[in-house]
Amino acid sequence: MADTMTSETTAAEAATHAEGHHTSTGISNEKLAMWVFLGSECLLFGGLISTYMFNKGRIGPDDVGPDDVFDIPFTSVSSFVLLMSSLTMVFAVSSIARGDLRGNRIWLATTAALGATFVAGQVYEFTAFYSEGLGFTTNLFGSAFYALTGFHGAHVTIGIIMLMSLYVMSVRGNLGPERAETVEIIGLYWHFVDIVWIVIFTIVYLFPQ
Amino acid sequence: MTITDRTITAPEETLALPAGPTIAHRPLGVFTRPQGSEGWTSWLFTVDHKRIGIMYGAAALFFFLVGGAEALFIRLQLATPNGSVIGAGTYNGVFTMHGVTMVFLVIMPMAAAFANYLLPLQVGARDVAFPRLNAFSFWCFLAGGLLLTSSVLIGGWFQNAPDGGWFAYAPNTGLLFSPSKGIDFYAVGLQILGVASLVSAINLIVTVLNMRTKGMSFFRMPVLTWMLLITQFLLLFALPVITVALFLLMFDRLWDANFFNVEAGADPLLWQHLFWIFGHPEVYILILPAFGIVSEIIPTFARKPLFGYHFMVASGIAIGFMGWGVWAHHMFTSGVGPLSVAAFSVSTMFIAVPTGVKILNWLATMYRGRLRFTTPMLYAVGVVSMFTIGGLSGVTHSIAPSDTQQTDTYYIVAHFHYVIFGGALLGLFGGFYFWWPKAFGYKLSEAWGKASFWVMLIGFNFTFGPMHILGLQGMSRRIATYRGDEGFAFWNMVATIGAFVIAVGVAMFFWNVYVSTRNWRRAGRPDVGPDPWDARGLEWMTASPVPEHNFDEDIQVDRLDHFWHRKYGVDENHRVVRAAPTSEVAHDGSNTNVHLPSPSYWPIVLGGGILLVGYGIIYNLWLAAAGLVFLVASIYGWILEPADDPDAAGHHDDHDDGDDHGDPDSNGGPSGNGESASAEEPESESAETEEEAATIG
Numbered sequence: 060m061a062d063t064m065t066s067e068t069t070a071a072e073a074a075t076h077a078e079g080h081h082t083s084t085g086i087s088n089e090k091l092a093m094w095v096f097l098g099s100e101c102l103l104f105g106g107l108i109s110t111y112m113f114n115k116g117r118i119g120p121d122d123v124g125p126d127d128v129f130d131i132p133f134t135s136v137s138s139f140v141l142l143m144s145s146l147t148m149v150f151a152v153s154s155i156a157r158g159d160l161r162g163n164r165i166w167l168a169t170t171a172a173l174g175a176t177f178v179a180g181q182v183y184e185f186t187a188f189y190s191e192g193l194g195f196t197t198n199l200f201g202s203a204f205y206a207l208t209g210f211h212g213a214h215v216t217i218g219i220i221m222l223m224s225l226y227v228m229s230v231r232g233n234l235g236p237e238r239a240e241t242v243e244i245i246g247l248y249w250h251f252v253d254i255v256w257i258v259i260f261t262i263v264y265l266f267p268q
Numbered sequence: 269m270t271i272t273d274r275t276i277t278a279p280e281e282t283l284a285l286p287a288g289p290t291i292a293h294r295p296l297g298v299f300t301r302p303q304g305s306e307g308w309t310s311w312l313f314t315v316d317h318k319r320i321g322i323m324y325g326a327a328a329l330f331f332f333l334v335g336g337a338e339a340l341f342i343r344l345q346l347a348t349p350n351g352s353v354i355g356a357g358t359y360n361g362v363f364t365m366h367g368v369t370m371v372f373l374v375i376m377p378m379a380a381a382f383a384n385y386l387l388p389l390q391v392g393a394r395d396v397a398f399p400r401l402n403a404f405s406f407w408c409f410l411a412g413g414l415l416l417t418s419s420v421l422i423g424g425w426f427q428n429a430p431d432g433g434w435f436a437y438a439p440n441t442g443l444l445f446s447p448s449k450g451i452d453f454y455a456v457g458l459q460i461l462g463v464a465s466l467v468s469a470i471n472l473i474v475t476v477l478n479m480r481t482k483g484m485s486f487f488r489m490p491v492l493t494w495m496l497l498i499t500q501f502l503l504l505f506a507l508p509v510i511t512v513a514l515f516l517l518m519f520d521r522l523w524d525a526n527f528f529n530v531e532a533g534a535d536p537l538l539w540q541h542l543f544w545i546f547g548h549p550e551v552y553i554l555i556l557p558a559f560g561i562v563s564e565i566i567p568t569f570a571r572k573p574l575f576g577y578h579f580m581v582a583s584g585i586a587i588g589f590m591g592w593g594v595w596a597h598h599m600f601t602s603g604v605g606p607l608s609v610a611a612f613s614v615s616t617m618f619i620a621v622p623t624g625v626k627i628l629n630w631l632a633t634m635y636r637g638r639l640r641f642t643t644p645m646l647y648a649v650g651v652v653s654m655f656t657i658g659g660l661s662g663v664t665h666s667i668a669p670s671d672t673q674q675t676d677t678y679y680i681v682a683h684f685h686y687v688i689f690g691g692a693l694l695g696l697f698g699g700f701y702f703w704w705p706k707a708f709g710y711k712l713s714e715a716w717g718k719a720s721f722w723v724m725l726i727g728f729n730f731t732f733g734p735m736h737i738l739g740l741q742g743m744s745r746r747i748a749t750y751r752g753d754e755g756f757a758f759w760n761m762v763a764t765i766g767a768f769v770i771a772v773g774v775a776m777f778f779w780n781v782y783v784s785t786r787n788w789r790r791a792g793r794p795d796v797g798p799d800p801w802d803a804r805g806l807e808w809m810t811a812s813p814v815p816e817h818n819f820d821e822d823i824q825v826d827r828l829d830h831f832w833h834r835k836y837g838v839d840e841n842h843r844v845v846r847a848a849p850t851s852e853v854a855h856d857g858s859n860t861n862v863h864l865p866s867p868s869y870w871p872i873v874l875g876g877g878i879l880l881v882g883y884g885i886i887y888n889l890w891l892a893a894a895g896l897v898f899l900v901a902s903i904y905g906w907i908l909e910p911a912d913d914p915d916a917a918g919h920h921d922d923h924d925d926g927d928d929h930g931d932p933d934s935n936g937g938p939s940g941n942g943e944s945a946s947a948e949e950p951e952s953e954s955a956e957t958e959e960e961a962a963t964i965g
Contacts, residue, residue: 088474103511105508119533199526
């Protein structure tokens with residue numbers, strides 16, 4: 060039995076197997092569920108982004124506003140780190156599909172580390188903003204900014220936890236090539252969270268205030 | 269089946285991060301898997317979509333009594349001028365809880381009952397795509413419902429009940445104007461219910477898209493399946509919007525955020541937009557399942573195929589899309605501006621078109637049919653007529669100048685009760701009568717059913733008909749009292765009497781359930797047969813009550829109304845003739861060699877964790893933190909538990925896909941416990957499994 064679970068067991072075979080399960084669409088239930096869930100998430104972030112845009116200008120002339128706190132170069136770097144984690148996620152998916160379990164572990168850990176770097180950057184940013192006088196309750200901009208970026212940060216954190224769970228599974232020998240699709244599905248979530256950050260970064264940080 | 273095939277097993281529930289083979293029968297070393305399908309505990313741990321459907325229905329009926337009692341308090345208070353039955357503060361709580369209960373805890377879970385029970389059957393699947401998640405949806409719903417309802421009792425009678433109306437307009441629901449815990453219960457309770465509905469929506473969408481039996485193309489699916497699918501998509505996209513709104517409100521109330529703080533420059537329109545972007549699709553979430561039910565009942569009892577099937581489906585889809593473009597007609601008087609008002613007036617007029625298509629198609633289905641006025645048919649015809657009244661008064665709202673006069677009057681109350689009670693609830697009750705024999709194996713009494721229908725219908729019209737007049741006379745909603753000289757007294761008394769007549773009708777329904785069950789038991793539990801109504805859908809093609817494995821073998825569907833066309837053919841004179849007796853066509857449920865998902869503790873455990881977090885957020889964040897830890901631990905327990913139990917024999921083994929049943933290739937092997945356990949297990953583990961089984965034995 061163990062013989063068959065070597066490198067020749069590829070994602071292609073896993074896909075064949077998924078077809079063997081006769082789903083009507085040809086996509087496995089799990090992957091379809093993730094796509095459907097991400098569709099729902101679009102509306103969640105849509106609502107939060109709308110709330111931010113609706114509220115960001117509603118501050119008094121002496122209030123702490125976006126221009127007073129944003130450090131674009133810093134956030135650009137942390138955004139770049141997050142985007143790079145999407146690349147490493149792709150490597151993680153491709154390595155497990157090829158049956159390269161060691162490579163898969165390395166890329167999973169790298170992705171989680173890059174994500175953690177981003178979250179650490181966000182924590183630093185929040186602390187810095189707070190010390191500059193922008194709290195969650197300070198004004199409408201503060202509430203909307205922290206709610207939006209906080210929700211995104213929570214999503215990244217959940218993604219990191221899932222990646223680390225995959226890593227632990229892999230170390231314990233429970234994440235073989237037959238589970239390549241599991242990694243791919245977590246990857247879908249991860250890419251989604253990254254794409255949302257591109258939108259948030261553009262709208263919150265780069266649009267003229 | 270080759271060895272390679274068997275070693276690569278697709279992950280069963282990847283949302284739940286399936287783990288490997290090492291932890292099989294004692295997840296986390298704490299529990300063994302629940303076993304068996306007998307006794308009350310088996311209901312707590314079941315993952316069977318039919319049992320979950322029945323539990324949804326039972327819970328919805330319980331909350332229906334709660335919400336109904338609240339309605340009677342409202343009517344008692346308003347029966348006479350200067351009513352003094354309950355105080356104004358309590359009245360706010362009572363009408364808010366009535367609305368919230370009826371929308372979120374009655375109509376939606378009742379629809380979920382039918383969706384859970386019928387969707388897999390109607391598409392010919394063995395279960396939903398994710399059986400454990402399905403169980404979790406129910407327990408999560410129940411947690412939210414109990415949390416919300418407990419607000420009525422905690423800290424005194426209606427002292428901490430939500431009191432801002434079901435739409436909870438902020439900033440009226442801010443701490444300043446609503447200092448009790450009520451709105452916190454509302455926000456947290458609805459969040460929990462939202463999680464339940466979202467999980468259920470994803471599950472059911474995947475089920476319909478992915479688990480249709482052979483030949484079941486989209487345009488061979490019954491209209492009920494279509495309407496429920498559209499409902500799930502509406503839920504999928506509407507829930508996150510209200511989730512955002514509820515989070516903002518919670519942040520404002522718990523942590524002093526400024527989203528609805530007008531002093532800090534906030535605009536109250538934000539809540540109204542977010543709420544109604546959810547709220548109007550929600551209206552179709554409530555009504556589309558009933559439309560689907562009516563579309564099943566009428567062709568059955570008109571003994572004709574549904575007129576214009578494709579138009580029926582297309583109009584449902586059209587409603588699903590257009591439902592997103594009409595929300596601001598709830599806000600015509602809120603100052604959204606003349607352009608918005610004009611645009612939303614037009615879109616509101618347009619959405620009447622697909623609804624009208626449905627009404628006309630139902631009428632055309634009945635036209636020249638050989639109608640049998642059974643109880644379900646009476647309810648269906650009741651929906652068609654009552655919903656039309658509600659739909660027409662709805663179109664009057666699209667005329668903005670007239671709507672400006674009607675806003676916040678009893679005219680609105682009359683309108684939405686005609687569509688939600690006269691449409692959704694009557695349809696769902698019709699569904700109870702129609703599918704009762706399918707779920708329980710005996711029909712409800714026709715005599716009591718018809719009597720109960722007429723009492724409910726008459727009471728309903730006496731309650732809500734006069735509200736049109738009261739509204740046009742200018743009586744406001746949400747007022748606890750009115751003066752005697754305002755001219756509202758007579759019709760309010762009529763409405764109150766009508767409400768108690770409805771209560772009698774509802775009591776007759778419950779009496780019917782009791783009497784019918786008793787008579788059936790006394791008669792020695794006669795078998796009602798798979799197809800007591802001579803109906804059309806696949807669900808009638810298996811035994812009643814539906815066996816745990818649904819169908820004995822995969823069904824190959826070759827056209828719409830497949831089951832009907834197996835029973836009936838056309839002779840040379842184009843007359844419909846019997847082609848085969850039902851007993852030949854339908855399955856008898858005798859196949860015991862079908863793979864079934866195993867029961868699990870985790871869904872209900874997770875539901876309990878969510879309840880803990882909910883109360884924690886309202887009362888004590890430390891409790892919430894403890895709840896969160898418990899929740900995360902439970903999630904890992906869930907993940908580490910294989911979706912199927914390798915220990916279980918017979919029915920319960922490791923294949924989780926719905927397409928294996930009766931397929932000799934997949935389960936006709938040398939079989940037995942070891943065989944079924946081995947797919948995901950290394951040899952040593954399955955040896956251990958057998959060892960343990962031997963020990964137990």
